[in-house]
Amino acid sequence: MKIITPDNLDAFKRTVDGGTEEQRATVRTILSDVKKQKDQAVLSYTKQLDGADLSSLAVSEEEFQEARSQLDSEDIAILEEACANIRAFHLKQVRNSWFDTDEDGTILGQKITPLDAVGVYVPGGTAAYPSSVFMNVMPAIVAGVERIVMVSPPSEEGTLPAGVLVAAEIAGVKEIYKAGGAQAVAALAYGTESIQPVDKIVGPGNVYVALAKREVFGDVDIDMIAGPSEIVVLADDTARAEDIAADLLSQAEHDARSSSVLVTSSKTLADEVSLEVERQLATLPRKAIAEASVKDYGGIVVCDNLAQAIDAVNRLGPEHLEIQTEDPFMLLGKIKHAGAIFLGRFSSEPIGDYFAGPNHVLPTSGTARFSSPLNVDDFVKKSSVIYYSKTSYEKNADKIARFARLEGLEAHARAVETRKGSDES
Amino acid sequence: MKIITPDNLDAFKRTVDGGTEEQRATVRTILSDVKKQKDQAVLSYTKQLDGADLSSLAVSEEEFQEARSQLDSEDIAILEEACANIRAFHLKQVRNSWFDTDEDGTILGQKITPLDAVGVYVPGGTAAYPSSVFMNVMPAIVAGVERIVMVSPPSEEGTLPAGVLVAAEIAGVKEIYKAGGAQAVAALAYGTESIQPVDKIVGPGNVYVALAKREVFGDVDIDMIAGPSEIVVLADDTARAEDIAADLLSQAEHDARSSSVLVTSSKTLADEVSLEVERQLATLPRKAIAEASVKDYGGIVVCDNLAQAIDAVNRLGPEHLEIQTEDPFMLLGKIKHAGAIFLGRFSSEPIGDYFAGPNHVLPTSGTARFSSPLNVDDFVKKSSVIYYSKTSYEKNADKIARFARLEGLEAHARAVETRKGSDES
Numbered sequence: 001m002k003i004i005t006p007d008n009l010d011a012f013k014r015t016v017d018g019g020t021e022e023q024r025a026t027v028r029t030i031l032s033d034v035k036k037q038k039d040q041a042v043l044s045y046t047k048q049l050d051g052a053d054l055s056s057l058a059v060s061e062e063e064f065q066e067a068r069s070q071l072d073s074e075d076i077a078i079l080e081e082a083c084a085n086i087r088a089f090h091l092k093q094v095r096n097s098w099f100d101t102d103e104d105g106t107i108l109g110q111k112i113t114p115l116d117a118v119g120v121y122v123p124g125g126t127a128a129y130p131s132s133v134f135m136n137v138m139p140a141i142v143a144g145v146e147r148i149v150m151v152s153p154p155s156e157e158g159t160l161p162a163g164v165l166v167a168a169e170i171a172g173v174k175e176i177y178k179a180g181g182a183q184a185v186a187a188l189a190y191g192t193e194s195i196q197p198v199d200k201i202v203g204p205g206n207v208y209v210a211l212a213k214r215e216v217f218g219d220v221d222i223d224m225i226a227g228p229s230e231i232v233v234l235a236d237d238t239a240r241a242e243d244i245a246a247d248l249l250s251q252a253e254h255d256a257r258s259s260s261v262l263v264t265s266s267k268t269l270a271d272e273v274s275l276e277v278e279r280q281l282a283t284l285p286r287k288a289i290a291e292a293s294v295k296d297y298g299g300i301v302v303c304d305n306l307a308q309a310i311d312a313v314n315r316l317g318p319e320h321l322e323i324q325t326e327d328p329f330m331l332l333g334k335i336k337h338a339g340a341i342f343l344g345r346f347s348s349e350p351i352g353d354y355f356a357g358p359n360h361v362l363p364t365s366g367t368a369r370f371s372s373p374l375n376v377d378d379f380v381k382k383s384s385v386i387y388y389s390k391t392s393y394e395k396n397a398d399k400i401a402r403f404a405r406l407e408g409l410e411a412h413a414r415a416v417e418t419r420k421g422s423d424e425s
Numbered sequence: 426m427k428i429i430t431p432d433n434l435d436a437f438k439r440t441v442d443g444g445t446e447e448q449r450a451t452v453r454t455i456l457s458d459v460k461k462q463k464d465q466a467v468l469s470y471t472k473q474l475d476g477a478d479l480s481s482l483a484v485s486e487e488e489f490q491e492a493r494s495q496l497d498s499e500d501i502a503i504l505e506e507a508c509a510n511i512r513a514f515h516l517k518q519v520r521n522s523w524f525d526t527d528e529d530g531t532i533l534g535q536k537i538t539p540l541d542a543v544g545v546y547v548p549g550g551t552a553a554y555p556s557s558v559f560m561n562v563m564p565a566i567v568a569g570v571e572r573i574v575m576v577s578p579p580s581e582e583g584t585l586p587a588g589v590l591v592a593a594e595i596a597g598v599k600e601i602y603k604a605g606g607a608q609a610v611a612a613l614a615y616g617t618e619s620i621q622p623v624d625k626i627v628g629p630g631n632v633y634v635a636l637a638k639r640e641v642f643g644d645v646d647i648d649m650i651a652g653p654s655e656i657v658v659l660a661d662d663t664a665r666a667e668d669i670a671a672d673l674l675s676q677a678e679h680d681a682r683s684s685s686v687l688v689t690s691s692k693t694l695a696d697e698v699s700l701e702v703e704r705q706l707a708t709l710p711r712k713a714i715a716e717a718s719v720k721d722y723g724g725i726v727v728c729d730n731l732a733q734a735i736d737a738v739n740r741l742g743p744e745h746l747e748i749q750t751e752d753p754f755m756l757l758g759k760i761k762h763a764g765a766i767f768l769g770r771f772s773s774e775p776i777g778d779y780f781a782g783p784n785h786v787l788p789t790s791g792t793a794r795f796s797s798p799l800n801v802d803d804f805v806k807k808s809s810v811i812y813y814s815k816t817s818y819e820k821n822a823d824k825i826a827r828f829a830r831l832e833g834l835e836a837h838a839r840a841v842e843t844r845k846g847s848d849e850s
Contacts, residue, residue, distance in 0.1 A: 074827075075827070075828075075831055078824045078827055078828050078831075079828070081824065082824075082828060089533055092523065092525060092535075093535065095520075098517065100514075100517060106781070107768075108514055108781060108782055108783060110517075110518065110783075110800075111757070111760075111766070113761055113762075115794070115795055116761070116794070126833060129832050130828075130831070130832065131828070131832065163831065163832075199794045199795045200795050218650070218792075220795065221792075221795035221796065225643070242843055243840075243843055243844060246836070246839050246840040246843040247840045249836045249839075249840070250834070250836045250837045250839075250840040252836070253834060253835070253836040253837070254834075280836075280839070284835060284836050284839075285833075285835045286834075286835065286836065290836060328812075329812075332536070332810065335536075335808070336538055336541070337538075338808050339808060339809070340808060340809040340810075340811060341536070341808050341809065341810050341811070342811050342812075343532075343810065343811065343812040344812055344813070344814075345844065346813045346814060346815055346817070346818035346844055347811050347812055347813045347818075348813075348840045348841050348843075348844060349840065350825060350829055350834075350837040350838070350840050350841050351811065351813055351818075351821070351825055351841065352809070352811050353829075353837060354825050354828045354829060354837075355821060355824065355825045355828065356531070356533060356811050356813065357533055358533060358535075358809035358810075358811055359809065362809075363806075367643075367646075368806065368808070369540070369541070369624045369806075370540055370624045370625050370645065370646035370806055371646065371806055372806045372807035372808075373807060373808070373809050375535075375807060377802060381788075381793065381794075381795055381796055381797045382797035382798060382800060383760070383763050383764060383765060383766050383793070383797075383798070384764070384765040384766065384777070384783035384784065384787075384798050385757065385765075385766050385768065385783075386765060386766070386767050386768065386772050386776065386777050386781050386783055387753075387754075387767075387768040387769055387772055388769070388771045388772045388773075388776055388781065389769075389771060390771055392771070393771035393772075393776075396776070396780060399503045399506065399780065400775060400776055400779050400780045402499075402500070402503055403500075403503050403504070403507060403555075403556070403779045403780065404775055404778075404779060406500055406503075406555070406588065407554050407555065407556065407588075408551060408710075409675070409678060409679075409711075409775075410678070410709060410710045410711065411671070411674045411675045411677070411678040411705075411709050411711065411715060412675045412678070412775040412778060412779075413775070414671050414674075414675075414705070414709075415668075415671040415672045415674070415675040415773045415774065415775050416773050416775050416776065418667055418668055418671040418773075419668060419770065419771055419773060
């Protein structure tokens with residue numbers, strides 16, 4: 001792995017893929033076709049782009065049963081336990097509506113309401129992961145969203161992966177359509193004969209899906225546009241090179257554009273990890289992908305001391321951060337920008353991908369500076385609640401009217417004053 | 426006012442202005458110029474577009490003092506009280522980091538961290554409102570954001586309105602630059618010699634500001650793109666036509682594209698309000714604006730009963746909702762989509778614009794279906810925290826590795842397994 005100093009951190013700076021003009025034009029055509037011709041357009045694009053000739057889009061009860069019969073019962077038990085852990089963690093994020101009262105009768109508050117309907121995009125092919133189903137669906141379920149719809153591009157045989165269908169069923173989603181790409185996003189945003197529109201669309205996809213989500217944003221809400229995955233390991237000389245190399249490679253195997261970076265105060269560890277990555281790479285089934293990723297987007301940043309290393313981590317603002325130092329909790333307060341923080345030797349990053357409970361949908365490309373993991377708040381909205389009694393009104397009406405006139409808004413002032421002398425209500 | 430039935434609600438449906446191709450191109454040019462030539466480009470556009478020939482962008486200490494001397498002390502006291510109320514309400518939104526422990530040693534949590542730096546756009550001219558300063562700045566201050574920067578287009582004399590400067594000072598913001606339009610957004614997103622870049626940009630502006638925010642989104646975070654303001658009043662026959670008309674007009678005076686709608690179960694009230702709006706319009710200083718707004722975007726929806734009226738309100742999903750019925754609290758639970766809800770006769774909407782405490786930056790154009798008032802959560806981000814002890818690791822490692830292999834990700838499985846047999850940490 002290449003070894004650099006903190007001065008050259010910008011080498012790891014990444015921006016989100018904005019797509020080409022041609023891709024944008026294609027997406028706009030698909031969106032417009034689905035808006036006009038609805039199901040017919042979705043079926044036609046599914047035939048053209050996915051090679052599947054479907055008569056209907058919805059997954060049937062028989063397909064769910066068939067999927068369940070294909071999975072090993074031990075695997076199903078693990079999926080169920082993971083789903084339960086994810087539910088338990090997200091339940092702790094749930095917030096109540098609240099209000100506050102004043103002796104003059106004022107009541108001010110914040111009402112929390114789940115979204116009505118949410119669409120979850122699940123990518124097709126080898127990227128169709130049961131864990132992605134859980135991570136995108138469970139926060140919405142825990143938030144209290146009544147209608148959750150999944151879409152996913154079918155195989156040429158017109159099927160979805162058994163793991164995805166079983167995960168959906170475990171999570172509690174039965175409304176699934178076999179549609180992918182921009183056509184699925186359009187169907188969710190605008191609605192078709194068989195797919196009612198939703199209020200928000202979440203879930204990762206290829207560049208066409210990302211561009212389509214950007215286009216429909218405003219008509220519906222969307223989650224963030226995810227870039228390739230990233231890990232930064234912050235380690236001192238107490239860390240084990242073997243563990244770190246394995247964790248770096250677990251990100252590298254995702255995608256040739258994934259980024260795996262070690263930030264360390266130990267030159268010895270840097271050298272050991274570099275060798276260990278080579279050694280472990282040799283036997284990986286996804287060696288080609290991981291090797292390209294390590295070569296193009298991987299590296300080791302050797303710092304003079306831990307303070308400099310922490311500063312480097314904050315400048316990178318990684319999606320995943322592991323802290324493998326003598327006392328990782330001591331450093332937690334110094335970490336400002338990271339999507340998920342894994343502490344200590346046994347907290348290998350894949351534990352969070354699958355099982356521990358926190359969400360694996362995390363901010364990438366440095367957006368941890370201002371973004372959060374997917375969470376229950378993403379599936380509710382707030383409404384302010386304001387009640388002024390006659391007493392609170394009379395105490396404040398003149399001040400409010402005066403403020404309105406200071407801003408030159410006379411009708412605002414009069415709206416307040418028109419209540420004067422009227423009865424209690 | 427025009428009177429319609431709930432079947433024709435779509436007449437009030439609005440979408441956010443996306444700008445013309447020419448406007449988009451202008452914005453892209455400005456962004457690119459500022460990215461390259463920094464302060465020089467900002468100063469040059471400020472001269473060209475605002476007519477102000479500035480030597481430096483920053484507001485000086487003398488300008489703050491001069492502004493304060495221009496305001497009446499009673500006005501300043503009202504501004505201070507409003508600011509204190511806004512602070513008090515937003516303090517109730519603050520959330521703590523939390524963690525949860527398990528007897529096997531697992532620690533899972535969510536760390537809350539304020540954003541490092543936020544830029545607030547304050548529109549120029551007659552739309553330069555002290556209340557907007559408070560509403561955009563206070564949630565960021567309460568969230569703990571260390572650096573808050575304001576930008577606002579100067580007058581031809583190179584000044585900013587005294588009310589805006591005094592409000593900024595009361596709120597606690599002293600870093601203000603005299604720059605507006607796309608050039609100010611670019612400076613905040615990319616940085617210049619005199620303006621350090623920020624992580625998020627909030628605040629309303631004209632179509633150029635909105636388009637610029639859309640373009641820089643991803644490099645930095647932005648708040649929602651605000652459309653023209655809206656009010657829906659839900660009323661039964663216990664409401665006073667005079668109050669309702671005044672409240673409808675207080676929105677209508679904002680902008681010729683503002684929307685004011687009464688939804689009622691009472692045909693009598695509908696007729697009374699219609700007449701009362703005409704009567705009150707006659708003497709308004711901003712009559713031309715309010716009249717155009719009422720004519721083009723105003724109306725009264727007469728429903729058969731309250732249940733139908735509530736359904737109409739939820740379909741509209743208004744920015745502001747007033748409930749002026751016999752027992753408004755009884756209906757609160759039925760309201761699903763509204764930015765702010767004002768309950769009862771004395772809770773006139775301008776009370777929320779200026780003084781009560783909840784934010785007046787609210788979702789418009791039906792986006793209350795999925796968006797919230799500006800709030801403290803918009804200025805913090807979350808990081809997941811995961812600690813597995815040796816015990817929790819040993820209990821779950823095999824299951825996690827098996828899940829990883831089910832998804833075909835061998836390096837993930839090996840990363841978990843590599844810890845086996847190693848020591849406690």
